[in-house]
Amino acid sequence: MAGTAVNGTDGAGRERFLADAAARGLHVDVVERPPARSLEEAAGILGITPADIVKSLVVKHKDGTFLFALIPGDRQISWPKLRSLVGVNKLSLPPADIALDATGYERGTITPLGSTTAWPVYADATITGRRISMGAGAHGYSAFVDxxxxxxxxxxxxxxxxxPG
Incomplete structure (x- = not known):
């Protein structure tokens, strides 16, 4: 789905997102939407609940590597559960500039699809069995995917x- 990019980074990010989804044989529907000031506002614009928007969070290991945590919008990371699953005693959310360096995406557009590095992905079990919305690699766009x-x-x-959040 081509469109006019807000800026060069957004256009490139959306194209990376779409190319990676296509390479994986994954069907995504990308929709353009007005800017939202909150996850709740974005859900309202899209006509879905906050739980249907899945946040792609970049999480940093103390060794300097990263992972993605896919968390429903109405929930938050359980740090003890994630640390136990990953087998480490320290994980953190990096500052926005570090997340950008790690993924090639700005906050609010982050997605594992098309990330400049293919970090491991951990998805919360509550996202399964339904259609969700997520970042599409560019501001002003959301993707819908199974x-x-x-x-x-x-x-x-x-x-x-x-x-629960």
Whole structure:
């Protein structure tokens, strides 16, 4: 789906997202939407619930590597559960500039699809069995995708890694 990019980074990010989804045989629907000031506002614009928007969070290991955590919008990372699953005693959310360097995406556009580095993906089990919305690599765009197809295409570890927000 071609469109006019807001800026060069956004256009490149959306194209990376779409190219990676296509390479994985993953069907995604990308929709253009007005800017939203919150996840709740974005859900309202898209006509879905906050739980249907899956946040792609970049998580940093103390060794300097990263992973993606896919968490429903109405939930948050359970740090003890994620640390236990990954087998480490320290994980953190990096500053925005570090997340950008790690993925090639700005906050609000981050997705494992098309990331400049293919970091491991951990998906919360509550996203499965339904159609979800997620970042599409560019501001002003959201992607809709079948969560089970997404986790399979990404080789994601699906587990209980969240708690109510």
């Amino acid at each position: 969560a089970d197809s997404l986790t399979k295409a990404l080789g994601a570890v699906v587990a209980d890694i969240s708690e």
